[in-house]
Amino acid sequence: MTAKLSEIHTARSVSRDPDKTRSLILDAAFQAIHRQGYQGMRLDDVVAATGLTKGALYHHFPNKQALGYAVVDEVIRGIIEQVWLQPLEASTDPLAEIIYFVGHMDALFGARIVTFGCPVNNLAQEMSPLDEGFRTRLDKLYQEWRTGIQHAIERARASGAVRSEIDAQKVASFVIAALAGCIGIAKNAQSLEQLKTCADGLIGYLESLRT
Amino acid sequence: MTAKLSEIHTARSVSRDPDKTRSLILDAAFQAIHRQGYQGMRLDDVVAATGLTKGALYHHFPNKQALGYAVVDEVIRGIIEQVWLQPLEASTDPLAEIIYFVGHMDALFGARIVTFGCPVNNLAQEMSPLDEGFRTRLDKLYQEWRTGIQHAIERARASGAVRSEIDAQKVASFVIAALAGCIGIAKNAQSLEQLKTCADGLIGYLESLRT
């Protein structure tokens, strides 16, 4: 492997690359939050995980709260868009796509989904009653997520795949809630089988929407 | 109001009543956990809320963890039994009872259900990946809860109220998960309307089980 030109032009990347450093911290913070929650996340652990020091962290983020907000706005939002919104928008059979997602979460996310749960729901349950900044950010995320699913269902309805009398917004709300609930139950049971059992119920509901 | 004989015989109750003191602490701890989570609960706050001192708390509980466990085993379990299991067992129309619960959570629990969420699910999401003791205790609680709903559905099935081919255990799993999810979404949105929208979806699912 020879160095690409772009790498030569960004040779400083090796010693100094603030953008990379920032995303490194964000990623470590995301993982720590996913595992231990926001309150359980320790800045010292994040720093240690990156191999950096506290000086670097506080150079890029004014405090723990701002780091937490950035994780929501950048990392978690990116995951939602990449895993849910973009595939749904690109799909020609949106309902089938949703059903596939629900039925293959272990394949999509790995064992983490059972071990640590859904990052969005985790943070929402922990922080929304404690910190209004987290709540509004996560609420926006949920709205985008819900809107994406809603549009998918509307498209499925327009194509005749689902019954015409269903309320796409209500269904989207319920699907997200049920999904978060299933993952939560499976997380507490630490059981992938429990996840499948529960997801089967949701799939049954989704199938019942078909014409 | 004159003092009852029992009160005379337990006159020491006023100055010394360890059982009452213990449940006083448990109740204050439950409320603090419900509001701020287990990690967010401060023993000083619990002590202040009871009007007691730290000496009293550590006389009845060896440490914070034991207090948390006792809240699960005694307070939360009691609520589940009182609100869900007993009414379900006594009901002559279990499916209608479940639907009624889902549709009237605000009346049953007050605004707390939207403001602070479901105590069981809150604790499960926060603590199950961090503390095996919490996880197993909450898992047991979920199992009892699920079994209660399962039996209710089996009775409904036996009476011909729901379709004969449905899997009562799967349905019970999904109902609890969906319910927890709905409350969680509503909590994050801080919206009773969101709760009703979401609960409507669950009710629609439950109605679809009917013969």
Place this chain on the structure above:
DNA sequence: TGGTGAACATACCGATTCGTATGTACCATA
């Protein structure tokens, strides 16, 4: 090429908070 600011590193402070050590009042019992 030297200086200026960004990008980090190092060392430390201070507040929060769980837990403990010790003291005291009350009550049952011998």
Place this chain on the structure above:
DNA sequence: TATGGTACATACGAATCGGTATGTTCACCA
């Protein structure tokens, strides 16, 4: 009625952890 144990109160220890103050290195540019 003396006494020992239960049921608390009070004061303090100690560690964790977010945050800061200060030092140092690097890159860019006049």
